[in-house]
Amino acid sequence: MLATTEILLIEEEAKAIAEMIIASDVAEQYRICLSNLNTNKETKQKIFAFNTMKVQYEEVQRFGRYHPDYKKVMMEIRQLKREMDLDTHVAAFKLAENNFQKLLDEVSVIIGRSVSEFIKVPTGNPFFDELSGCSSGGCGSGGSCSCSA
Structure with a gap:
């Protein structure tokens, strides 16, 4: 593909839009929440415990109700998921993630509409x-x- 002036201008505009998104308040809030999620020891322990139990859950799912630990694993995975979801850092991260996705969706629709x-x-x-x-x-x-x- 030949690099025309029009293509170069479009690339410059795309880079400018990307920089605006990266510098937005929504993106900054996402980065803050991600950092809080990754640095809080209690939150990390809840996520680790859930992910560890998830491996056992997947093993139990292979056999369904016939697995000897089915009830125990099902109860524990639900309890750990609830504890993880109710953690303030996890909840804040999920909210920030949804807000950031909404921003990206809005930009995508605007760009698409500007073309056709x-x-x-x-x-x-x-x-x-x-x-x-x-x-x-x-x-x-x-x-x-x-x-x-």
């Missing part, structure tokens, strides 16, 4: 999928969403 009204932007969010013209959010799956992408 018929551009399909799969976001995984029903609100943005409706705006982007996709009825099911599956445009990225090879047309399986039947939106005639």
Whole structure:
């Protein structure tokens, strides 16, 4: 592909948009929450305990109710998941992650609309999928969403 002036301008604009996203308050909050998640010892212990139990859970799932430790593992995984989800750092991170994803979805839809009204932007969010013209959010799956992408 030849590098034309138009392509170079588009690349510069794309870099400028990326820098604005990186410098945004939403991205900064995401980085802060991620750092808190990775540095708090109690939170890290809860995540580690959950991930360790998840390995046992996957083993039990292979055999289902016939596994001898089925009830014990199922109760423990639910309890550990609840403890992890109720941790303030985990909850703050999930909220920041959702806000950051919403920002990226909004930017994607705006860029898609600026090119054409018929551009399909799969976001995984029903609100943005409706705006982007996709009825099911599956445009990225090879047309399986039947939106005639």
